[in-house]
Amino acid sequence: MIRMETVLECKNVTKYFGGLAAVNDVNLEVGKGEIVGLIGPNGAGKTTLFHLISGFEKPTSGTINFKGGDITGLKPFKIANKGVTRTFQLVRPFYLMTPINSLVVALLSDRAKRMGDQSKDIQDRAWGLLELVGMAEPINMVRLCNTLPYGDLKRLEIARALASKPELLLLDEPFAGLAPEEVTRMQLLIQKLQKEGNTIIAVEHILRPLMKIVNRVIVLHHGQKISEGTPKQIAEDRQVIEAYLGARGLALA
Amino acid sequence: MGFPARIKKSLVEFKEATKRELIGNRVRRPVLIFPAFLFLVPLIFRDEVLLRWFVEANYVALFAASWDLLVFSGYISFGHQSFFAMGCYTVAMVSLYYNISIGQWWILLPLGALMAFLLGFALGIPCLRWRGPYLILATAVFPSLFEAFITMGKETTGGTEGIPGKLFPGRSLDPVVNTSNFLYNQTMVYYFSLVLLLLAVIFMVIIAYSKRGLVWQAIRENEPAADAAGIDTTRNKVYCFVLSCLFAGLAGAFYVGNVSSTISPAASLRPGLQTDAMTASILGGVSSIVGAVGGAYILTFISYAISILGDWFPILLQLRNVIKGAILGIVFFIIPEGIFRRIYYHIRFEILRELG
Numbered sequence: 001m002i003r004m005e006t007v008l009e010c011k012n013v014t015k016y017f018g019g020l021a022a023v024n025d026v027n028l029e030v031g032k033g034e035i036v037g038l039i040g041p042n043g044a045g046k047t048t049l050f051h052l053i054s055g056f057e058k059p060t061s062g063t064i065n066f067k068g069g070d071i072t073g074l075k076p077f078k079i080a081n082k083g084v085t086r087t088f089q090l091v092r093p094f095y096l097m098t099p100i101n102s103l104v105v106a107l108l109s110d111r112a113k114r115m116g117d118q119s120k121d122i123q124d125r126a127w128g129l130l131e132l133v134g135m136a137e138p139i140n141m142v143r144l145c146n147t148l149p150y151g152d153l154k155r156l157e158i159a160r161a162l163a164s165k166p167e168l169l170l171l172d173e174p175f176a177g178l179a180p181e182e183v184t185r186m187q188l189l190i191q192k193l194q195k196e197g198n199t200i201i202a203v204e205h206i207l208r209p210l211m212k213i214v215n216r217v218i219v220l221h222h223g224q225k226i227s228e229g230t231p232k233q234i235a236e237d238r239q240v241i242e243a244y245l246g247a248r249g250l251a252l253a
Numbered sequence: 254m255g256f257p258a259r260i261k262k263s264l265v266e267f268k269e270a271t272k273r274e275l276i277g278n279r280v281r282r283p284v285l286i287f288p289a290f291l292f293l294v295p296l297i298f299r300d301e302v303l304l305r306w307f308v309e310a311n312y313v314a315l316f317a318a319s320w321d322l323l324v325f326s327g328y329i330s331f332g333h334q335s336f337f338a339m340g341c342y343t344v345a346m347v348s349l350y351y352n353i354s355i356g357q358w359w360i361l362l363p364l365g366a367l368m369a370f371l372l373g374f375a376l377g378i379p380c381l382r383w384r385g386p387y388l389i390l391a392t393a394v395f396p397s398l399f400e401a402f403i404t405m406g407k408e409t410t411g412g413t414e415g416i417p418g419k420l421f422p423g424r425s426l427d428p429v430v431n432t433s434n435f436l437y438n439q440t441m442v443y444y445f446s447l448v449l450l451l452l453a454v455i456f457m458v459i460i461a462y463s464k465r466g467l468v469w470q471a472i473r474e475n476e477p478a479a480d481a482a483g484i485d486t487t488r489n490k491v492y493c494f495v496l497s498c499l500f501a502g503l504a505g506a507f508y509v510g511n512v513s514s515t516i517s518p519a520a521s522l523r524p525g526l527q528t529d530a531m532t533a534s535i536l537g538g539v540s541s542i543v544g545a546v547g548g549a550y551i552l553t554f555i556s557y558a559i560s561i562l563g564d565w566f567p568i569l570l571q572l573r574n575v576i577k578g579a580i581l582g583i584v585f586f587i588i589p590e591g592i593f594r595r596i597y598y599h600i601r602f603e604i605l606r607e608l609g
Contacts (some may be wrong), residue, residue, distance in 0.1 A: 020462075054481060056477065056481075075480075076477070076480040076481055077480050077481075077482075077483050077484055077485050080480075080481055080482060080483035081483045085481065085482065085483070086481050088478065088481070091477045092477060092478035092481075093474070093475070093478070094470065094471045094474035094475055094478065094479075095474055095475075096469070096470070096474055097470055097471065097474060099472075101467050101472065103486065104464065104467055105467050105468055105470075105471040105479065105482065106483070106484075108464055108467070108468055108482060108484065109482055109484055110485075111483055112483065122464070135535065142601070142605060143605075160478075160482050161481070161482070163482065164482070164483050183270040240356025
């Protein structure tokens with residue numbers, strides 16, 4: 001494997017909710033330009049780890065470094081302005097706003113102002129984002145987000161996260177709840193984002209579409225990292241199969 | 254990337270169609286003509302009492318609009334009358350203790366607004382770190398706090414008795430007492446309140462429909478999502494809050510000397526004002542500013558109608574709030590988005606259908 005520049009580094013990250021360790025002593029590194037899949041059974045701590053990285057929760061112990069700078073426990077908007085943006089597992093659109101205006105808002109963040117091409121009108125740039133995720137239709141200038149289909153909402157989330165030109169994009173379950181053809185569109189979109197130089201971490205339950213696009217997979221179980229490797233290695237990993245299917249699942253797999 | 258000419262064209266078309274629909278449609282024309290009509294009110298109705306109701310409508314509208322501005326960022330304040338009272342007391346006390354000549358009376362208006370702004374700043378910074386219902390609960394405490402301070406400083410503030418009207422120079426509406434006040438007759442008071450209201454509303458509309466307003470809306474729609482997109486939500490909420498307080502204070506500052514003869518906690522902190530503002534805003538359509546102003550007019554004229562009918566049926570006067578509540582309930586049930594917002598959505602829908 002070629003040694004890449006490390007973008008994100010989690011060192012011994014631990015998060016306790018009461019007595020329960022949701023994330024337990026997790027170490028991970030993500031290199032520039034990678035797509036990393038973060039998988040694991042229900043309650044494995046994937047989303048909690050996302051919350052820790054994006055600042056929605058503070059880790060009990062451990063540090064999170066982004067491009068060498070410590071971002072542990074910073075407020076979400078500060079982390080976003082450093083270049084780590086995220087989408088949510090359940091979409092969080094601005095329901096009573098138009099899609100284009102939701103993106104204009106995202107373009108008003110400090111980082112987006114700094115990184116954006118100031119010679120262009122902010123509406124033009126918002127339109128560019130809509131084009132990027134394949135939603136550039138005139139109707140999206142006037143209708144409200146509460147009339148959008150679910151797949152569009154998911155893509156709008158990604159567009160909003162891309163507004164500040166992040167260096168690390170955290171996608172929380174990008175395929176959940178999508179129809180098969182929408183899954184394919186989402187796959188193509190994520191691959192396109194990688195080609196444009198984005199680093200991506202994706203949490204996912206639905207393994208099939210994810211495994212096709214990721215470079216590396218990290219498996220969490222009961223808050224701990226139990227395995228890491230290429231999709232092929234993971235699919236054959238004994239521990240992973242046990243985690244998903246139980247101890248006797250090996251026979252089934 | 255960038256805006257294709259085709260899209261720009263359809264946007265322009267949309268805007269033109271909106272204009273056409275608003276000006277050309279017979280049913281909707283009154284919405285635009287209403288502000289012009291307001292300027293003619295004193296010429297049409299020569300009735301002092303009715304004019305007084307119009308003045309009432311204007312300051313309630315201003316207060317309702319300021320409350321509505323706060324709702325843009327998604328927060329409902331149950332204690333907004335404290336900022337109104339701050340405006341009242343600032344004007345009342347400054348004119349009581351400093352020798353403000355009658356001609357300079359209007360200088361006190363921005364001062365009242367400024368003090369409400371500062372109070373909003375002081376209360377907003379600690380409180381706006383909370384989210385959701387906790388913040389709303391916190392705002393409900395403000396009036397009690399304010400009243401406690403007024404009662405504590407009885408010697409200077411007049412305590413629960415209040416500051417009687419005759420003490421300030423610019424306040425008396427009675428031309429015999431105060432002939433040199435330029436606001437001495439009801440017509441002037443009316444025009445003054447109307448201009449004040451229009452300027453404030455234009456300013457609020459410009460801000461609320463700017464990019465800053467979009468950020469507030471985003472916070473209202475989903476605060477964590479706005480946060481994740483890199484928006485400093487606390488700072489933006491404080492900004493919205495203090496602006497809202499500023500206009501509430503302006504309404505309060507106007508109230509002194511033009512409407513009320515005594516400034517006491519009972520007059521300036523009354524919950525009725527708060528509920529009136531909320532009712533007006535809900536009637537017209539929450540977080541639209543213009544809706545709140547329209548709602549305030551509707552509400553004030555319901556009150557007026559009740560007071561007229563009260564001459565024959567005194568029971569109506571006692572049931573005043575019940576009737577207002579019932580009307581609010583009915584409107585809320587039939588058109589939850591508010592009267593003026595419904596009109597707006599209707600126009601928008603028709604244009605979209607027309608343009609395809």
